[in-house]
Every structure is written in C-alpha cells, then in structure tokens.
Amino acid sequence: xxxxxxxxxxxxxxxxxxxxxxxxxxxxxxxxxxxxxxxxxxxxxxxxxxxxxxxxxxxxxxxxxxxxxxxxxxxxxxxxxxxxxxxxxxxxxxxxxxxxxxxxxxxxxxxxxxxxxxxxxxxxxxxxxxxxxxxxxxxxxxxxxxxxxxxxxxxxxxxxxxxxxxxxxxxxxxxxxxxxxxxxxxxxxxxxxxxxxxxxxxxxxxxxxxxxxxxxxxxxxxxxxxxxxxxxxxxxxxxxxxxxxxxxxxxxxxxxxxxxxxxxxxxxxxxxxxxxxxxxxxxxxxxxxxxxxxxxxxxxxxxxxxxxxxxxxxxxxxxxxxxxxxxxxxxxxxxxxxxxxxxxxxxxxxxxxxxxxxxxxxxxxxxxxxxxxxxxxxxxxxxxxxxxxxxxxxxxxxxxxxx
Amino acid sequence: xxxxxxxxxxxxxxxxxxxxxxxxxxxxxxxxxxxxxxxxxxxxxxxxxxxxxxxxxxxxxxxxxxxxxxxxxxxxxxxxxxxxxxxxxxxxxxxxxxxxxxxxxxxxxxxxxxxxxxxxxxxxxxxxxxxxxxxxxxxxxxxxxxxxxxxxxxxxxxxxxxxxxxxxxxxxxxxxxxxxxxxxxxxxxxxxxxxxxxxxxxxxxxxxxxxxxxxxxxxxxxxxxxxxxxxxxxxxxxxxxxxxxxxxxxxxxxxxxxxxxxxxxxxxxxxxxxxxxxxxxxxxxxxxxxxxxxxxxxxxxxxxxxxxxxxxxxxxxxxxxxxxxxxxxxxxxxxxxxxxxxxxxxxxxxxxxxxxxxxxxxxxxxxxxxxxxxxxxxxxxxxxxxxxxxxxxxxxxxxxxxxxxxxxxxxxxxxxxxxxxxxxxxxxxxxxxxxxxxxxxxxxxxxxxxxxxxxxxxxxxxxxxxxxxxxxxxxxxxxxxxxxxxxxxxxxxxxxxxxxxxxxxxxxxxxxxxxxxxxxxxxxxxxxxxxxxxxxxxxxxxxxxxxxxxxxxxxxxxxxxxxxxxxxxxxxxxx
Numbered sequence: 001x002x003x004x005x006x007x008x009x010x011x012x013x014x015x016x017x018x019x020x021x022x023x024x025x026x027x028x029x030x031x032x033x034x035x036x037x038x039x040x041x042x043x044x045x046x047x048x049x050x051x052x053x054x055x056x057x058x059x060x061x062x063x064x065x066x067x068x069x070x071x072x073x074x075x076x077x078x079x080x081x082x083x084x085x086x087x088x089x090x091x092x093x094x095x096x097x098x099x100x101x102x103x104x105x106x107x108x109x110x111x112x113x114x115x116x117x118x119x120x121x122x123x124x125x126x127x128x129x130x131x132x133x134x135x136x137x138x139x140x141x142x143x144x145x146x147x148x149x150x151x152x153x154x155x156x157x158x159x160x161x162x163x164x165x166x167x168x169x170x171x172x173x174x175x176x177x178x179x180x181x182x183x184x185x186x187x188x189x190x191x192x193x194x195x196x197x198x199x200x201x202x203x204x205x206x207x208x209x210x211x212x213x214x215x216x217x218x219x220x221x222x223x224x225x226x227x228x229x230x231x232x233x234x235x236x237x238x239x240x241x242x243x244x245x246x247x248x249x250x251x252x253x254x255x256x257x258x259x260x261x262x263x264x265x266x267x268x269x270x271x272x273x274x275x276x277x278x279x280x281x282x283x284x285x286x287x288x289x290x291x292x293x294x295x296x297x298x299x300x301x302x303x304x305x306x307x308x309x310x311x312x313x314x315x316x317x318x319x320x321x322x323x324x325x326x327x328x329x330x331x332x333x334x335x336x337x338x339x340x341x342x343x344x345x346x347x348x349x350x351x352x353x354x355x356x357x358x359x360x361x362x363x364x365x366x367x368x369x370x371x372x373x374x375x376x377x378x379x380x381x382x383x384x385x386x387x388x389x390x391x392x393x394x395x396x397x398x399x400x401x402x403x
Numbered sequence: 404x405x406x407x408x409x410x411x412x413x414x415x416x417x418x419x420x421x422x423x424x425x426x427x428x429x430x431x432x433x434x435x436x437x438x439x440x441x442x443x444x445x446x447x448x449x450x451x452x453x454x455x456x457x458x459x460x461x462x463x464x465x466x467x468x469x470x471x472x473x474x475x476x477x478x479x480x481x482x483x484x485x486x487x488x489x490x491x492x493x494x495x496x497x498x499x500x501x502x503x504x505x506x507x508x509x510x511x512x513x514x515x516x517x518x519x520x521x522x523x524x525x526x527x528x529x530x531x532x533x534x535x536x537x538x539x540x541x542x543x544x545x546x547x548x549x550x551x552x553x554x555x556x557x558x559x560x561x562x563x564x565x566x567x568x569x570x571x572x573x574x575x576x577x578x579x580x581x582x583x584x585x586x587x588x589x590x591x592x593x594x595x596x597x598x599x600x601x602x603x604x605x606x607x608x609x610x611x612x613x614x615x616x617x618x619x620x621x622x623x624x625x626x627x628x629x630x631x632x633x634x635x636x637x638x639x640x641x642x643x644x645x646x647x648x649x650x651x652x653x654x655x656x657x658x659x660x661x662x663x664x665x666x667x668x669x670x671x672x673x674x675x676x677x678x679x680x681x682x683x684x685x686x687x688x689x690x691x692x693x694x695x696x697x698x699x700x701x702x703x704x705x706x707x708x709x710x711x712x713x714x715x716x717x718x719x720x721x722x723x724x725x726x727x728x729x730x731x732x733x734x735x736x737x738x739x740x741x742x743x744x745x746x747x748x749x750x751x752x753x754x755x756x757x758x759x760x761x762x763x764x765x766x767x768x769x770x771x772x773x774x775x776x777x778x779x780x781x782x783x784x785x786x787x788x789x790x791x792x793x794x795x796x797x798x799x800x801x802x803x804x805x806x807x808x809x810x811x812x813x814x815x816x817x818x819x820x821x822x823x824x825x826x827x828x829x830x831x832x833x834x835x836x837x838x839x840x841x842x843x844x845x846x847x848x849x850x851x852x853x854x855x856x857x858x859x860x861x862x863x864x865x866x867x868x869x870x871x872x873x874x875x876x877x878x879x880x881x882x883x884x885x886x887x888x889x890x891x892x893x894x895x896x897x898x899x900x901x902x903x904x905x906x907x908x909x910x911x912x913x914x915x916x917x918x919x920x921x922x923x924x925x926x927x928x929x930x931x932x933x934x935x936x937x938x939x940x941x942x943x944x945x946x947x948x949x950x951x952x953x954x955x956x957x958x959x960x961x962x963x964x965x966x967x968x969x970x971x972x973x974x975x976x977x978x
Binding site for chain 2: 026030392
C-alpha cells in the first residue's frame with residue numbers, strides 16, 4: 001500500500017506547482033523585430049576588351065599578334081594653302097618667310113573622361129603625321145599641342161605637350177617638310193613625322209589623361225629663308241628653285257597610336273549611379289554591409305570608395321577609406337598572362353551617418369582607384385584582350401521593423 | 404563519472420526530444436479496453452466489455468515548445484510577443500501537437516478459446532506541426548547569421564488529420580508466455596491538411612557572395628475536406644452526409660505482443676497506426692514544382708532588376724491541382740521492459756518512437772505500477788515528453804461493480820496557465836462484466852511477471868490447464884471455477900514433493916481460475932493460522948524448483964499455490 005505520507009508529498013507538490021495566474025492577452029502584439037539579412041545584389045564577368053570598347057567609341061581598338069590591345073585615332077585633312085593665305089592676306093607668290101595659320105583642330109578621348117585623377121602612363125604612345133605636299137616651295141610646320149581636362153572642381157585644366165628641341169630642325173621651333181622641286185615629276189612629296197616620348201613628353205602628357213587634345217598647326221612658306229629676306233629670281237641670272245603653284249594642296253593625316261602597355265598609379269575611375277531612390281524606410285536600417293567578391297584576371301589591383309551625393313552634387317557621406325576590391329594577380333613575366341585569378345573578398349559596413357545620408361542621396365559615386373604592379377614604379381604591363389574580371393556584389397542589412 | 408552522467412543525460416534528452424504522450428496510462432498495462440490502443444495484446448481481464456459514446460474514453464494532449472510566459476513580455480501596458488525570446492526558447496527540433504480521441508463505442512468479449520475480440524469506433528484528431536529552430540531563425544532573424552549553413556526546410560512538416568476509425572481487435576495468449584494482438588482499422592477521413600512525408604527542401608546562403616541556393620522536391624500543402632466549407636453550393640445536408648460517410652477511406656493496423664522472459668521480466672512491443680488514408684473528396688494540392696535554383700542577383704551589365712525578380716518569382720509560382728493523394732498516419736512504436744521485483748509491483752521502462760512526417764522521434768518513460776487492490780491499479784511515471792523537462796505522471800483504473808473508471812495524466816505538476824506548455828489527460832468509463840476484481844499478474848507474487856492482466860484466467864474461459872492436463876470448467880461460483888472431479892492417478896513424472904500435495908486432489912476439485920490468482924482468495928488464507936503466508940511462499944519456491952526447466956505460467960503457478968494451501972479451506976467455506 002502507498003504510505004499516506006507519500007500522498008501528502010504529492011498533494012503538496014501538486015498544489016505548490018499550480019497557480020491561478022490568468023493569461024493577459026489584451027493588447028497583445030508583436031514587438032519590434034531585428035533581423036540580419038544577407039542577399040546578393042548582382043554579379044557579372046567583364047571582358048577587358050568589351051570594357052574598353054564601351055569606354056571609348058571614338059578610338060579604334062585593335063590587338064597585335066600577342067593579343068595586346070591598342071587604341072588608335074586617325075584624322076585626315078586637306079589643306080588649301082592658297083585659300084587660307086588669301087584669307088590672311090598673304091601673297092605666297094612673294095618668296096619670303098611667312099606663316100599661314102590654320103584653325104585649331106581637336107579631338108576627344110572619351111576613355112580619358114572616365115579617369116578622374118591619377119596617372120595613366122603608356123609605354124609607347126605615338127602621334128604620327130603624314131604630310132603629302134604638292135607645293136613646290138620649301139615649307140615647314142609649326143606645331144603646338146595641348147590638352148584640357150576638367151578637374152574635380154569642374155574647372156578646365158590645360159595640359160601642354162612639351163616638344164623637345166630635337167624634334168625641330170629649323171629655327172623658331174619649326175619642322176621642315178619635304179617639297180617637290182620644280183623639275184620633279186612626282187605629284188607629291190611625303191613627309192613622316194612622329195611625336196613620341198623621345199622627342200616630347202607625350203607619354204606624360206597622355207598620362208594626365210586629357211579628355212580633349214588640341215592642335216594648332218601653322219605652315220611656314222619659305223622657311224629656309226631668314227625672316228624678312230625676299231628671294232627674287234631674275235632669269236637668266238638666277239634659276240628659280242621654287243614656285244607657288246596655287247592649285248596645289250597639302251594632304252595631312254594624323255594618327256594617334258596608343259598601345260595599351262600601361263603603368264597605372266592611383267588612377268581614379270569614378271562611376272556615378274544616378275537617380276538613386278531608396279524605397280526602404282531607412283529608419284528600419286540599423287546597418288548595411290556592402291560586400292564585393294572579385295575573381296581578378298586583370299593586371300591591376302583596385303581600391304573602392306563610395307560617396308553619397310545629393311541632388312546638388314554635395315557629398316553627404318564618404319567612406320573614410322577605400323577597401324580593396326581587386327587584388328593584383330600574379331603575372332607571367334614573359335607573356336604577361338595572368339596565372340590564376342586573384343580572389344578578393346572584402347566588405348564594408350555603413351553605419352549611422354551613411355545610412356542617414358541615404359535619405360537624401362541622389363547619386364552614389366563609386367570610385368575605383370587602380371594600380372598596376374602593386375605600386376612598383378615605371379613597370380609597364382600590357383593589357384591583353386583575354387583579361388577578365390568577375391565581380392559579385394552582395395549586401396547584408398540589419399533591419400529593425402514591426403511585423 | 405561526471406562525463407558519464409552528462410553523457411547519459413544528453414542521451415536521454417536527445418532520445419526524449421519527441422516522445423509520445425500517454426505513458427502513464429500505458430503503464431497501467433492491460434487495465435482497460437483502451438489499453439489495446441497502446442498494445443493490441445493488452446486485452447483486459449473480463450468477459451464482456453461495453454463502452455458508451457464519449458463516456459468510455461476521451462484523450463487529450465497538447466504540447467507546444469513554449470509557453471505564454473516564454474515569449475510575452477510586458478512593456479508598460481502593452482503585452483508584446485518578443486520574437487527574440489520566442490526563438491531562443493526553441494530547441495533544435497520543435498513541434499506543436501494537439502491530439503484528441505473520443506471513443507464512440509466499443510464492445511468486446513472473450514471467446515471460449517481465450518481469444519479476446521473487440522469492436523470499436525473512435526473519433527480522432529491529430530494535429531502536428533514540426534519545425535526546426537533554424538527555420539524559425541531564418542524567418543524571424545534573417546539569414547544573415549546563417550551564411551554558409553544549409554537550412555533544412557524539409558524538416559518542416561504539418562499534419563492535421565481528422566478521421567474516424569472502425570476497428571476489430573483480436574488478442575490471444577500462446578503457450579502462456581506470449582500474448583499477441585492485432586487491431587485492424589478501417590478509416591474514414593474527414594479533414595486533412597498535410598505536407599508530403601517525402602517533402603525535401605534546403606536553402607543555403609553562399610558564404611562567399613551571399614547568393615541564395617535552394618532546391619526542393621514535393622513542396623506541397625495538401626488539403627482535403629476543407630474546401631467544401633467555402634463552397635456555397637454545399638449545404639448542411641451535404642456536410643452531414645460527408646461526416647457520416649465519404650470516399651476518403653483508408654486502413655491501418657496495430658500490432659502488439661508481450662513475451663515473458665522469465666519470472667521477473669517481460670518484454671512488450673507494439674507498432675500502432677501503421678496505415679494510410681486515401682483522400683479523394685474535396686482535395687486540393689497547392690505546391691511548387693520541383694526545382695533547384697541559384698539566385699545571384701541581377702546581371703550588373705545591363706541587367707534588369709525586373710527580369711531578375713520575375714525569373715525568381717517564376718520559381719515560386721504556386722500550382723494547384725485537385726488530384727487524390729494518400730497521407731500516412733503518424734505511426735508509433737512502443738517497447739517496454741517490465742520488471743517485477745515485488746509482489747504487486749511492476750517497474751516499467753518504455754522506449755517509444757513516433758514516425759511523424761517520415762521522421763522518427765524517439766521517447767522514454769520510466770514508471771511503476773502498483774496493484775493496490777484487486778479493483779484498483781495505479782501507476783506513476785517519469786516521462787520525457789516532447790520539448791519538455793522530465794514530468795511526473797500518474798494513472799489509475801478502478802472498478803466499482805461493472806463500472807470501471809480510469810484516468811491518467813503525464814503531468815501532475817506545474818498547472819499554471821501562463822507558463823503551461825503542455826497538458827495530457829486520458830479518462831473514461833467502461834462497463835466490464837465478468838472477471839471482476841482481478842489484479843495484476845504481479846500481484847500473485849514474485850516471479851510472475853507480465854503487464855497487468857492474464858487473459859486465459861477469466862471466467863469466460865472454459866478450458867484450463869491443471870497439472871499439465873486440459874480440463875473443462877463445469878460451472879462457476881463467484882470467484883471459483885468448478886471443474887469435474889479429477890482422477891487420483893498421479894502423473895508418472897510427478898516428484899515426491901509434488902505427491903506430498905496429493906491430498907488436494909481428493910473429491911471434487913475446485914480451481915480458482917482467473918480469480919485463483921487473486922489475492923482476494925490468497926489474502927484470506929494468508930491470515931489463517933493454518934495456512935500462513937510464509938508457508939505459501941515456501942511452497943511456491945518449492946514448486947518453482949520442482950518445475951524448473953519448464954516455464955511456469957502464472958496461471959498454473961497460482962493454481963498450484965491455491966490448491967495446495969488455500970483451496971480446501973475456501974471450498975469448505977463455500978460449502
């Protein structure tokens with residue numbers, strides 16, 4: 001039989017473990033919830049060739065036998081010297097040194113518009129001129145080249161091209177061009193002129209990434225004569241060595257050659273994402289993480305920075321420092337092929353100020369700062385057509401919200 | 404040592420993650436007809452059984468992982484459900500269960516051959532919703548802290564079954580050591596809401612780029628018998644007809660056995676609710692096509708967010724079909740080891756496993772059963788029910804004349820509504836005729852282990868074994884079974900010791916059949932100076948030795964004991 005004392009214990013336990021509390025369900029609601037959500041934003045694989053094609057449709061893009069990419073630009077012009085001289089009241093029938101100026105020509109390099117600052121050094125840029133001259137009188141050209149670039153404040157910076165004296169062969173920084181003699185039966189006389197980094201600072205000039213290049217060309221007739229000296233031919237005492245054949249023309253072609261063997265130093269490439277409207281209630285955002293994963297087969301590394309701009313372009317928020325999104329991959333020292341992609345995973349958290357700034361943000365400015373060869377100076381790296389970059393962007397957000 | 408204890412604790416807790424309700428009732432053994440629902444071989448003592456609608460049995464069970472107090476905090480005048488608390492209160496595997504059984508009727512009797520036969524009908528509702536904590540964390544706390552982990556959404560399952568079972572129960576004792584039973588059930592389904600047992604789904608947030616990787620098969624929610632409630636064309640008569648009979652039918656079977664290992668130990672094993680219902684009427688299945696997909700965001704070069712979203716949303720396009728389907732009942736397995744250390748006392752260890760949505764959920768219980776009197780059996784158990792700490796439960800079955808009352812609960816402590824996570828109770832009233840006041844086998848004394856009740860000893864049984872010979876009952880008088888006079892010839896193999904009891908075979912022999920095991924008889928003579936309990940015990944031991952090598956059934960053992968010491972006096976008294 002069960003002892004009564006056991007029953008007492010059971011009863012006491014039973015009673016002590018019970019109470020008459022009621023459920024208070026009035027006004028019952030869910031409390032504010034906090035969740036951390038990770039999600040992919042997007043991904044893509046960039047082909048360098050395609051990137052460059054998209055970046056500049058003005059320049060022709062081509063590859064050499066090694067797959068190295070090069071840009072080129074060709075401009076052909078025909079100069080009617082007689083017309084220009086007439087407009088400038090210059091009588092070319094008078095054999096005296098006199099200069100005919102031509103309108104300033106210019107061309108844009110959109111690729112350079114994508115660069116905000118830093119250095120983009122090309123190993124062997126060239127500007128080649130081919131001049132085919134029908135005139136039968138000595139000529140020389142005067143050449144002034146400069147570039148312009150909008151600085152970060154929106155003002156134009158003028159960038160001069162310094163042509164070294166070695167380039168010129170005549171006084172007054174003139175470069176002579178060949179001409180036909182009076183007895184020559186050929187139709188034209190051709191002259192080839194090359195501007196490069198040996199006779200100018202053309203590489204440094206381009207390294208400053210001018211968005212527009214201007215060229216002022218003047219043609220000096222009778223450049224072999226001293227200034228003010230008039231040469232007169234009085235047959236038969238003197239036999240003429242020149243004449244002004246008024247119908248003659250000068251055909252010029254200018255070709256910009258930019259082989260993409262480059263040295264990038266802190267080259268800033270900004271990308272603006274405009275018309276940003278944040279649909280979420282940022283008050284629910286506690287923090288936001290941006291995560292970038294790259295499989296880099298480009299021969300350069302990159303830092304990324306972010307700026308949030310309002311409608312007036314005022315920077316509302318900027319990351320304190322950039323975070324690495326591209327790591328320099330190892331390159332084959334001979335053919336510069338990327339041995340294997342360099343995987344880089346990095347993320348940055350936006351907190352407080354950055355999230356508040358999202359309210360008024362109209363533009364998110366992404367600034368990539370590119371460097372080749374991990375900062376080693378003056379080592380040029382060819383850009384090969386098969387270089388790729390795989391990018392995966394994702395986010396993580398901590399939300400506080402009411403269900 | 405501490406490590407061993409800690410290991411055992413973890414083992415028990417893990418085994419008990421989703422145990423099964425009603426252990427305290429189960430530990431009453433074969434006290435009631437309802438016991439056959441746990442082990443089909445647990446046919447109770449008695450000759451004839453009747454259960455009336457509702458009165459004969461109601462079983463309720465509710466179990467949730469968390470209580471009101473676990474998740475609600477008071478913030479000023481506002482009561483808030485705090486999701487952080489909600490999630491932290493969860494275990495690795497969680498469930499919400501609400502089970503109910505209402506007995507519609509039962510009738511049972513024991514055939515002359517000893518076969519126990521019952522017919523029964525029950526109304527049953529079983530609601531189970533299982534979900535792993537990681538899915539709740541994903542829903543409420545996001546995937547941000549689960550990057551790189553594969554979340555098994557396939558462990559989420561829902562099963563709501565409302566059905567009626569009509570059954571035939573059979574139970575029989577073979578050779579005195581083995582009891583077997585089976586219950587065949589025809590099922591009439593009314594309402595079902597379930598996910599397929601083969602539903603599989605995983606979701607992973609890639610730890611590199613956070614891309615979402617998911618795949619699923621059989622991602623469906625199936626319903627039957629629900630759509631009609633929103634169908635205006637269906638009137639009350641249709642509904643009434645539906646709940647009487649419809650095309651949603653199925654079958655199930657319960658199998659049980661009990662095997663006596665020796666005088667102290669017995670094993671019981673049962674497999675219940677192995678069956679299915681084929682749902683044909685008012686069915687609707689909504690689900691997603693089997694799919695594997697990776698969402699990596701938009702294509703950054705000229706990608707269109709709308710295209711990206713629509714490509715994803717296409718994967719989540721819900722298809723609805725109206726084809727019949729089959730749902731399986733949540734089958735369960737119960738195994739017990741019964742140890743009888745003392746007269747009238749059984750210690751039962753129970754392991755069980757419930758198969759829910761294709762997942763096996765084991766459980767554990769330890770209990771003691773005490774036969775207080777021939778009419779009263781009580782049990783106390785410690786169980787580890789799903790998601791709960793160890794619980795203390797009690798049960799009893801008592802008989803007042805032909806009326807048998809029973810009630811059991813797995814929970815006797817902690818009744819506070821705000822902190823209550825679960826409750827379980829089973830109670831009812833049966834009418835039992837014949838074989839009244841029988842106690843458990845163990846009451847007969849040490850060395851007669853079984854799980855409450857020894858059919859084959861009831862008055863309705865007309866064939867008995869007496870000294871190894873089958874004899875037929877002549878008539879019954881109260882607790883006695885009168886058999887024809889037996890021959891004085893002694894079996895050749897009877898020992899001298901046995902022959903010393905020869906005097907009990909003189910004249911008309913009375914065999915206290917089923918009740919012969921009862922202490923109702925034994926008690927009277929225990930107190931008799933001429934019979935003495937000690938002598939009885941000695942005799943019992945002697946007899947055990949005499950029949951060593953041959954298992955001594957409880958029934959025979961009791962007969963020998965009574966016949967040797969008690970019967971003659973009782974016989975005289977009756978006369």
